[in-house]
Amino acid sequence: MPDIAEFGEQATAWLTTVAAPRTDSVWGDGPDTVAVFENWTAEEEQAHTDEIAAYEQAKFDAGWGALNSPVEYGGRDLPLSYVLAFRRVEDTFDVPKRTEMFSVTQQLVAPTIAQWGTEEQRTRFVRAMLRADVIACQLFSETEAGSDLAAVRTRATQAEDGSWTIDGHKVWTSGARVAHYGVALCRTDSTVAKHAGLTMFLIPMDAPGVDVRPIRQMTGGSSFNEVYLDGV
Known part of the structure; x- marks a missing residue:
């Protein structure tokens, strides 16, 4: 296991090759947004997602991503403590601002599949998600099931051949x-x-029957x- 001080120095050296150090900001300079959720158009959201993914992929390939994940997944x-040490150093550099989808993908979905998925699922998804080649969003909340997720009504029905069909409606989905x-x-x-009686499914967002409808905010963005999941 590397010495954590030396680890921090190595992280600084790598970050210097991919990003500029952050400079002290002066009140009144730069953007004045304090938004928790950004006010992007679809094009802006895609461009920013691509920028984050490119950085995450470079970080993964250099050995600085998925630091506390198993070696078999990269x-x-x-x-x-090493993850936190890297983040402290990373915060001093001007790297792309991560959106919550990347935390969901790398810190929730990938570890869940690694723990509970089949061998085929682990091989297909875990490394790809940790590297940000594949990004996932959460389809949890519904109009009558937000804080109480046990009240979800979206239904999955299994056919005799083992396949599943999903019908329902999710809301407040970021990304x-x-x-x-x-x-x-x-x-x-x-x-x-x-x-009980609840199951998690991983659904391709471009599958037939998946209909994404942005919720327009009073600021104009979404x-x-x-x-909507209609016979997916």
């Missing part, structure tokens, strides 16, 4: 316009308690989306 299997996949929480058994 990580370095280091303790969380649905640019994500490759959506992680959908669906009801698969209505005969049991509402906290940070969130509705997603």
